[in-house]
Amino acid sequence: MSPHGNRVVELKIPSELGYEKIAREAVATVAHRLNFSEEKIEDIKTAISEACTNAIRYGSGSDSRMKVVVILTADDQKLDILIKDPGASGVPPEIINIPDINGMVEGKQRLGGMGLYIIRELVDEAGFIEPEEEEDDGNQFRMVIYRVDGNDSEPGASTPGTDNGGTT
Template identity: 30%
Template sequence: MNRIHLNIPSDLVFERVVRASAAELGSTMGFPRERVEDLKLAVSEAVTNAIEHGGGGGVAGSVEVIFSLHADQLEVEIIDHGKGIEHFNTERRVVEEDNLEAGMLRGFGSYLISELVDQYEVQSSGTGTSLRLRIFKAK
C-alpha cells in the first residue's frame, strides 16, 4: 500500500489541488473515466465541506487529506480540526423533495458523496471530523 498525505490550508482555492490529485491517482490506478469523475466530485465535495465547516474558516486552519492506494481500491480520508458535527447517518440515502423545493440544500453534499463512492464513513468529535471514502476498482 502506498500513502500520499496532503495538508492544505483552510482556503477553498486549495480544493483544486486535492481534486486534481484524486483524478491523477484514480487514472493511474486504472479506474474507468466515469469512476474517476465520481471520485473527483466526491473528494471535491468532502474537502469543500471540511474547509467551510471544519477548517477554521480561514487560512490559519488546515485540512488533511490522505490517499491510500491498495491493489483493489483507493481510500481517501479527509480530516478537519473543527468543532465536529452532530450524529450523522451515512446510511440515509434520501433527500427530502420538500426541502429541495424550499431551497434547503443542507446535507445534500453528504448525500451526494454517499452516492458516488462505494463506502463512506464519518467519525466526529469536538476536535474535528474525519470522512473516509473508498472507491473499488470493480464495482
C-alpha cells in the same frame, strides 16, 4: 503500482474554498495510475471535492489559517481517502438525508444539504470515523472506492424524496 504495495499521498491544504481543487486533481492522478475507469474517476473527483468542501466550510469554518489534511492510500483494488479537519463545527452528522429538492423549490427547505448525499451515492464506503490517535481531536471522514464495483448498489440509484433537507 502493485509490485510495491500501497502508495500513500498526503496533502495539506488551507481551509479556504477553492483549494479543494488541489485534492481533486491529486486524486484523479492517483486513480488514473490505478487504472480506474473514467466514470469512477469522475465520481471520485466529485466525492473528494464535496468532502473537502465540507471540511473547509464546517470542519474549520473557512479559516485559511487552519489546514485540511487529505490522505490517499492506494492499492491494487481500491483507493482509501481520509480527510481530516480541526473539528470546528463539533460533532459531525450521523444521518445523511436525501435532499428534498421539491421542498427547496417550494421554499420549505433551505438550499443545500446535498454534499454528503452525493458522496454516499458515488463511493462504495463513506462516513465519519473515530480518530485512531488521541491527539487527533478533529473530524475524520473516510471514503473507499473499489477499482471494480465492490457493492451491489448502483450509484445514483436512489430517488430523491420528500424528506427533510440534508445535513451539510
